[in-house]
Structures are given as structure tokens and as C-alpha cells.
Amino acid sequence: MVVEAIPDQREWRLSWIDEEMSVVTSGRGSRFLEGGVGVSGGLEMDATDAYKPLPLALESTISSVMAMTNPANTSGGSSSKNDTSAKDKAASGSSRPPRPLCAFVRRCINTAHLATSSTAHAVELESQALQPLDSEEVEEPESFPMIRSGGWTDIGTRQNMEDAHVRIDNLSTKFSPRFVGESPGAFYGVFDGHGGQDAANFVRENLLRFILDDVDFPSSITEAVRHAYLQTDHAFAEACLLDQELSSGTTALTVLITGRQLLVANAGDCRAVLCKRGKAIEMSRDHKAACILERKRIEALGGFVDDGYLNGQLAVARALGDWHLTGLKDYGADSLLTAEPEMRQMVLTEEDEFLIIGCDGLWDVFTSENAVDFARRKLQQHNDPEICSKELVAEALRRDTHDNLTVVTICFHPDPPPRLGAIPTPVKRSISVEGLRCLQDILDGCL
CATH class of the missing domain: 3.60.40.10 (PPM-type phosphatase domain)
Structure with a gap:
């Protein structure tokens, strides 16, 4: 998986492939693609859709997976000590931010994968945004000529x-x-x-x-x-x-x-x-x-x-x-x-x-x-x-x-x-x- 973000005008990039990510997507192979257009589960989305904020449930899940890939968490030390060290590094700016996902994340995701999650309302709003305008809502021009x-x-x-x-x-x-x-x-x-x-x-x-x-x-x-x-x-x-x-x-x-x-x-x-x-x-x-x-x-x-x-x-x-x-x-x-x-x-x-x-x-x-x-x-x-x-x-x-x-x-x-x-x-x-x-x-x- 590739995620690209731009917090505080600095670019950072994190790339990994982990079999455990199949738990997040239920084996459907959702992908985050670096760059404009991606396809996931047959749903096409363009670069403008990639800047929409992620649903909270998926965002927290990816954050937890990223925490497991952090070397401080896999070294066998205490979690409190690792958390303190990560916060110090984040505050000093010498390492990547502790929250890799923000409003500028580029993404392409199939909303069907989230249909059973607790963010059903967010998915509904997102799917409605993709629907064309109702013809009844389009304002008709005034009749002409009036003879x-x-x-x-x-x-x-x-x-x-x-x-x-x-x-x-x-x-x-x-x-x-x-x-x-x-x-x-x-x-x-x-x-x-x-x-x-x-x-x-x-x-x-x-x-x-x-x-x-x-x-x-x-x-x-x-x-x-x-x-x-x-x-x-x-x-x-x-x-x-x-x-x-x-x-x-x-x-x-x-x-x-x-x-x-x-x-x-x-x-x-x-x-x-x-x-x-x-x-x-x-x-x-x-x-x-x-x-x-x-x-x-x-x-x-x-x-x-x-x-x-x-x-x-x-x-x-x-x-x-x-x-x-x-x-x-x-x-x-x-x-x-x-x-x-x-x-x-x-x-x-x-x-x-x-x-x-x-x-x-x-x-x-x-x-x-x-x-x-x-x-x-x-x-x-x-x-x-x-x-x-x-x-x-x-x-x-x-x-x-x-x-x-x-x-x-x-x-x-x-x-x-x-x-x-x-x-x-x-x-x-x-x-x-x-x-x-x-x-x-x-x-x-x-x-």
C-alpha cells in the first residue's frame, strides 16, 4: 500500500505491503494509489474524488496498522515508553508525524467495502455526491420570444x-x-x-x-x-x-x-x-x-x-x-x-x-x-x-x-x-x- 500526504508543507511517503491489511478490506484488495486515478472493486474515481476525507472507522483502522509497522512497537519494549518516544520525535520534527492520514490524503476506495461499517451515513453522503442532478432541479431558461x-x-x-x-x-x-x-x-x-x-x-x-x-x-x-x-x-x-x-x-x-x-x-x-x-x-x-x-x-x-x-x-x-x-x-x-x-x-x-x-x-x-x-x-x-x-x-x-x-x-x-x-x-x-x-x-x- 502506498499513501502520500503533505502535512506542514513537507512531503513524506510510507510504503509497505502487509498481508494483514486484508482484514481491513475483507479480502477485496482495496488499494491506495499514489497519483490521480485508481480503480477499486470496479468503481472509477478521478483525482478530485481522491481529496475527500476518509471515513473515521477506516482512518482509525489504518492508523492502528501503521502503528504495528513502527519499529518502536515491534522491538518488544513497553508501549508507554515507545509512545513517549514517538511523541518526542514528532514534536521535534525529526520524524514523520504520528498521524499519517489528513485531509490532503489522495485515495481511491470502493464505498461498497464500507457498507457494513459504522460509517454508513458517510458512505451514503459520498455516494449521493456522485449522482447526477435531478432534471427537475435544473432551472429552465425563460421562454423566448414573448411576441x-x-x-x-x-x-x-x-x-x-x-x-x-x-x-x-x-x-x-x-x-x-x-x-x-x-x-x-x-x-x-x-x-x-x-x-x-x-x-x-x-x-x-x-x-x-x-x-x-x-x-x-x-x-x-x-x-x-x-x-x-x-x-x-x-x-x-x-x-x-x-x-x-x-x-x-x-x-x-x-x-x-x-x-x-x-x-x-x-x-x-x-x-x-x-x-x-x-x-x-x-x-x-x-x-x-x-x-x-x-x-x-x-x-x-x-x-x-x-x-x-x-x-x-x-x-x-x-x-x-x-x-x-x-x-x-x-x-x-x-x-x-x-x-x-x-x-x-x-x-x-x-x-x-x-x-x-x-x-x-x-x-x-x-x-x-x-x-x-x-x-x-x-x-x-x-x-x-x-x-x-x-x-x-x-x-x-x-x-x-x-x-x-x-x-x-x-x-x-x-x-x-x-x-x-x-x-x-x-x-x-x-x-x-x-x-x-x-x-x-x-x-x-x-x-
Whole structure:
């Protein structure tokens, strides 16, 4: 047996092998191993377990065995005389301490060997320390996100209101859980109609139903949303065959939240902008016919863009409806004016504060960064997404927008956005954020 201890900053080592130690361990061969890890009776313990104090019964037993191995006790002299001599040597520091076991002893011992000893309570405590934490005792993180929303609309300077929107903060309250899945969900959309409001209203009433009824929902949400956009477009075409007065079109931008998953789908020039710790993150791309990517797609299909208009008829390159326009729509995938949405998906984090979705009447006078900064200041003041949406609409009117206005603000926290300190930059800016945005639009061919 090897025992190592460090009393009073001095190392000493005592090694012996004695057949009589089998009495202590009942023939099971428990061992004290010098160094970190040992195995005794099939129980593995690491170096941190080796510093646990020994049970008192075992400690006293080993002490008595060590006393028998002391030369003073085996010389045949009187025990009292030997004890006095050992104490004198211990006091003078010229020999090892009389108590070789202390709190710093490294050990590896099988607690099963001590089950019948008088230290059953100590063994029970030691074995409990090795058990994993009960799952019920682990504190669960607070649920996130906690969704709140508010919306506002205004006819603006137009004679007719052609916008529509939808807000559902909790899908399970409107639909059965078997349709929306186990995770909490929410759905939002803004629809900017043109040539009338019929297409915008039709999409608002039917798009979500097509999403939930799709065979790919909820296993593949992106495919379900893509199919739903196309099915809604075809369903409106059939409705127009029955009633030609319904002929109109609409752009569409929708937001579907399931748990922490955020999916934004867009067909047209509406826009979604996420505020991530004060920074504006665009979640959609404007589908203007003059943009380079859309122009290339249109020209590859045999169409053209004249003065920013698709085939000289429509300013957007993607929309639902407009089946009355000659040469723009067909039931195939290669349509000049397509209803297929572009989608962007992400996982919400604690840094994501709110999302703004709005029709192009807002973005004609607001940049994405400007809208986020404006909304963030307002939310810090009153923390009300509906009032924030109303204030965005009022500010757009003050900036002289010439279109219908629809804005929806979606917050992901119950508290207002935190105030952020100024972030020092090593280089002074010579151009504003809005200037950079305008420059990017010029490079993209959108202006």
C-alpha cells in the first residue's frame, strides 16, 4: 500500500505491503494509489474524488496498522515508553508525524467495502455526491420570444385604400393545435394592392389557410409557404374567371414565427427590417422591375423593362394577381410577373428586439436604418408597438409620401429596447449610413 500526504508543507511517503491489511478490506484488495486515478472493486474515481476525507472507522483502522509497522512497537519494549518516544520525535520534527492520514490524503476506495461499517451515513453522503442532478432541479431558461405586435394604416394622398394586412400573435387561439404544431406560432402580413383592393383582400383571407393545409407543413415550412403563394395566386385567377370585376393585383410580404424560427417571404416591394441590438437587418429584397437581378430574370424570359416598368405596364417584378395584364402571367414557373416569393429564415436570439414590416409607401421616405432608429426611440419611450406603428405612419406622411401606408411592428421582448452606449470607431465616417444605403441602391441598379 502506498499513501502520500503533505502535512506542514513537507512531503513524506510510507510504503509497505502487509498481508494483514486484508482484514481491513475483507479480502477485496482495496488499494491506495499514489497519483490521480485508481480503480477499486470496479468503481472509477478521478483525482478530485481522491481529496475527500476518509471515513473515521477506516482512518482509525489504518492508523492502528501503521502503528504495528513502527519499529518502536515491534522491538518488544513497553508501549508507554515507545509512545513517549514517538511523541518526542514528532514534536521535534525529526520524524514523520504520528498521524499519517489528513485531509490532503489522495485515495481511491470502493464505498461498497464500507457498507457494513459504522460509517454508513458517510458512505451514503459520498455516494449521493456522485449522482447526477435531478432534471427537475435544473432551472429552465425563460421562454423566448414573448411576441407583441401593433399595426396602423392610412390612406395617404390616394383616393382609395388598396392596402391590407393581417396580425395573429398566437396561431393556436385561431386554429387548432393540430394544424399549427406544438411550438407557439404567429403570423403577420402586409399586402399592397394595385388596380383595386380585391387581390389584397383575397390574399389576406386565403394565404394562411393554404400554408396550414399544405402537405409540407410543418415538416418543411419553406416549401409550404412557397406552395401557398403559388396556390393563392392560381385560386385568385379562378375567382377572376367567375367575376371579372375582381381583376387587380397585390404584392405580399408575410412573417411566420414558429418557436424561435422566423421566416420572411416576399413577392413585391414591401419590406421587412429586423432590429438586432440597434442594428438594422433587412429580411427581404425589393422586387422592383428596374433592379439588376429582376431585370436579368425578365430579359432571360423574353421580357423587357421600359423606364422602370415591366413590359411598360407594372413597376414591380413579382406580385399575386394581375391576370388581366396581357403577356405577364401564366400558370408555368417561367412567368415574367411571378408570384414565387423570396424567403429568408433565421433563428431569433436575445439580441433581436423587434421587426418592422411595411408597404412601399413607408420605404419611399424611410431607409431601413432610419426606420429602425426612429422606432427604437419611440419604443424606449412608451414600449407600445401599435403607437410606434402609428408614429411611423405619421412621420411618413410628414415626409410627404404619396402612397397608401401600412406598418406592422412586432416586438420579441416584454421590455423596451435597452439603451446602448456609443461604440467608438477608429476611423471617422465621411458619409452617413443613409448615404451608404443610397449608394448601394445605385450600384444595385435600383435607382
